[in-house]
Amino acid sequence: MSSNTNSAASAGKIAAITPQGLYNKCMALAGNLWWAWHPEVIGIFRSLDPIRWRQLGHNPIALLHEFTPERLEIRAAELVLYTRIDQAYRRMTEYMNTKTAWAGRNVGVLGSQPVAYFSLEFGIHESVPIYSGGLGVLSGDHIKSASGLGVPLVAVGLFYNQGYFKQHLDIDGWQQEEYLDTAVQFLPLEHALNPKGEKVTVSIETRGKTIYAKVRQINVGRVRLLLLDTDLEENDPADRTLTSRLYGGDNRTRIRQEIVSGIGGIRALKALGITPGVYHLNEGHNAFAPLEAVRQRMVEDGAKFQDAAADIAQKTVFTTHTPVPAGHDRFDSVLIEEHLGPIRDQLGIDHNHLMSFGRVDPSNHSEPFCMTILGLKMSRYANAVASLHGVVSRRMWHCLWPNLPEEKVPIGHITNGVHVPSWMAWQINTLFERHLPPSWSEESYDPKEWEAIQNIDPGELWETHNALKNLLVAFVRRRVSRQCRRRGEADEVIDHARTILDPQILTIGFGRRFATYKRATLVLNEIDRMARICNDSNRPVQFIFAGKAHPADKPGKEFIQTIAELRKDPRFQNRFVFIEDYDINVCRHMVQGVDVWLNNPRRPLEASGTSGMKAVLNGALNLSILDGWWAEAYDGSNGFAIGKGTSHVDDAITDQRDAASLFDVIEHEVVPLFYDTDEHGLPVKWIKRMMNSISTLAWRFSAHRMVADYTTEAYLPAAGGTSCKVER
Numbered sequence: 001m002s003s004n005t006n007s008a009a010s011a012g013k014i015a016a017i018t019p020q021g022l023y024n025k026c027m028a029l030a031g032n033l034w035w036a037w038h039p040e041v042i043g044i045f046r047s048l049d050p051i052r053w054r055q056l057g058h059n060p061i062a063l064l065h066e067f068t069p070e071r072l073e074i075r076a077a078e079l080v081l082y083t084r085i086d087q088a089y090r091r092m093t094e095y096m097n098t099k100t101a102w103a104g105r106n107v108g109v110l111g112s113q114p115v116a117y118f119s120l121e122f123g124i125h126e127s128v129p130i131y132s133g134g135l136g137v138l139s140g141d142h143i144k145s146a147s148g149l150g151v152p153l154v155a156v157g158l159f160y161n162q163g164y165f166k167q168h169l170d171i172d173g174w175q176q177e178e179y180l181d182t183a184v185q186f187l188p189l190e191h192a193l194n195p196k197g198e199k200v201t202v203s204i205e206t207r208g209k210t211i212y213a214k215v216r217q218i219n220v221g222r223v224r225l226l227l228l229d230t231d232l233e234e235n236d237p238a239d240r241t242l243t244s245r246l247y248g249g250d251n252r253t254r255i256r257q258e259i260v261s262g263i264g265g266i267r268a269l270k271a272l273g274i275t276p277g278v279y280h281l282n283e284g285h286n287a288f289a290p291l292e293a294v295r296q297r298m299v300e301d302g303a304k305f306q307d308a309a310a311d312i313a314q315k316t317v318f319t320t321h322t323p324v325p326a327g328h329d330r331f332d333s334v335l336i337e338e339h340l341g342p343i344r345d346q347l348g349i350d351h352n353h354l355m356s357f358g359r360v361d362p363s364n365h366s367e368p369f370c371m372t373i374l375g376l377k378m379s380r381y382a383n384a385v386a387s388l389h390g391v392v393s394r395r396m397w398h399c400l401w402p403n404l405p406e407e408k409v410p411i412g413h414i415t416n417g418v419h420v421p422s423w424m425a426w427q428i429n430t431l432f433e434r435h436l437p438p439s440w441s442e443e444s445y446d447p448k449e450w451e452a453i454q455n456i457d458p459g460e461l462w463e464t465h466n467a468l469k470n471l472l473v474a475f476v477r478r479r480v481s482r483q484c485r486r487r488g489e490a491d492e493v494i495d496h497a498r499t500i501l502d503p504q505i506l507t508i509g510f511g512r513r514f515a516t517y518k519r520a521t522l523v524l525n526e527i528d529r530m531a532r533i534c535n536d537s538n539r540p541v542q543f544i545f546a547g548k549a550h551p552a553d554k555p556g557k558e559f560i561q562t563i564a565e566l567r568k569d570p571r572f573q574n575r576f577v578f579i580e581d582y583d584i585n586v587c588r589h590m591v592q593g594v595d596v597w598l599n600n601p602r603r604p605l606e607a608s609g610t611s612g613m614k615a616v617l618n619g620a621l622n623l624s625i626l627d628g629w630w631a632e633a634y635d636g637s638n639g640f641a642i643g644k645g646t647s648h649v650d651d652a653i654t655d656q657r658d659a660a661s662l663f664d665v666i667e668h669e670v671v672p673l674f675y676d677t678d679e680h681g682l683p684v685k686w687i688k689r690m691m692n693s694i695s696t697l698a699w700r701f702s703a704h705r706m707v708a709d710y711t712t713e714a715y716l717p718a719a720g721g722t723s724c725k726v727e728r
């Protein structure tokens, strides 16, 4: 992340630069989301005006708009920022123009035929609100690592001018949802231009009106992210807002969004002169894309449907991200005919033939059309996102390959990972810079790069962790007092919020969607016992919770209410806090500051989970059910396991057993280890476990490792290259 390459060329040699020139450099930095994983650039923006930086949601374009070039120059002179701005700008330019060694060795046939990576959400930074949760952040991390490794990739999604809802709780702890218009003028959005330099618009015919979409673009390092947006005058008023909200609206809105992203996405690539070598579909949401690719192939080559379909399927990679049934879109036959009818005519197939691509049983005419099945049938490589999720997915979709034994169902797995520079606190990063090899960040997929973690002075690691924990506590106090003010609470409640939590005591974090299978309230299963654990006079424990429930998920909202209302219970007043509006910013603060990251889903419903991987990078220890990624990550000494990796057919019994295990592990393992300190006050065994966690897990669950695996195991074979494993 940090680099010393510019030191020689720095002070004194910078050509005189006008205020406008300086301003333009800052805008250029803000215009590519490369800055979002470079702490030194974030530091420049923040130092221009730390308070406004926070108030503007860490949006550098909005911040720069508050400056004239002249005022910016004065501020930069005051803070001696010239050299830093210049270096950052040069580093970015260099980054944009260099080919990486990894790509030189490994991307071979992809060359001029990039991977087209489709996802309905992208979580790149909190200031670009076009994501809701796990899938979005994963997609964001994927494209950042593709950029870092130099994998040729173009990402395709939708532009939502209201994004996902903002959450706040009312006085009774009940979730309220609010959709706000994004200040689009402050996003690093460009028009995507075709080779002639013209703006691109695509259209998608339905049996009724044609839908039009403009194609916008955000640059994420070396990766172009194309975003389709239906807010165009040519559209019906109803279709102008089609892409306003992520996961908003009914099934009809959903299928219309999906033809825009899938079919429109392929048309956008074509209009931009991009010929993908591989199509990577994430979730069924985008599975209409191959149909349009087939249609184009038929038009261009005069190929027959069967041949074109086989050819496109060979180039298509499909990733399923959840075993939860509600995560798989299903559309009825009427919706399919209305929206796919025109393309079906051109494909030259009849309605039942088209429907058969979304059905388990093609002859069952009452079966709805399932997008995941379409994805599986239209791809020659399919994968789940963790080893256990692979097992679950093969069982789930065995119905599509009834003649194969379950373990031969052609769905493999590539375990998720997180983008290290985006999630690791700069304080930790600085510490690692001093101890790890210079190449550790660029080659974060390599276990050897992380071995020297064990040489770090335990006291130094502990001190760094505690500094971050203090920052988290300060963040929580700020947020909670703001929440109280907004709810119109009494002054003493607001005052109390300013002193909430204690940075000295064991702090457990839980930040995730409040889907009921994630069982946020499991820690309250034995509430008196929890009160004793929290308030132990020598070894107390506190919890920080955050997360949104889907607007239609009443039980999920009840879970939030249960947690939030603990603030009225004297036993938990200072021991349980709920931070509203979980997003990338809240997540970052939490995973960087807690001691323990809690994850207790009902096994095996957590496909992978990625927040625990973010916690690893910062030295937090995972305390988790052996589900998702943790089932393959836990080795007995790099965190804590809840339960034994089993579940009962009766959910109530499973919950009961898991809760009992959770309480036992907290009481008998986590608490004693944390408070077992040496004569210097250092919990040496705990710190040892932190080091084990980082050195065994950080590389394995890095997005660089993930993207390297996708490249060698999926992209290259799909593009017609070798299918053997090549060097990382």
Ligand SMILES: *Cc1c(COP(=O)(O)O)cnc(C)c1O
Binding pocket: 132, 133, 134, 135, 137, 511, 512, 513, 582, 583, 584, 587, 588, 608, 609, 610, 611, 612, 614
């Ligand atoms: C990382 C992240 C997630 C996904 O984490 P899980 O472990 O899958 O729950 C969800 N939301 C946000 C904002 C994140 O940053």
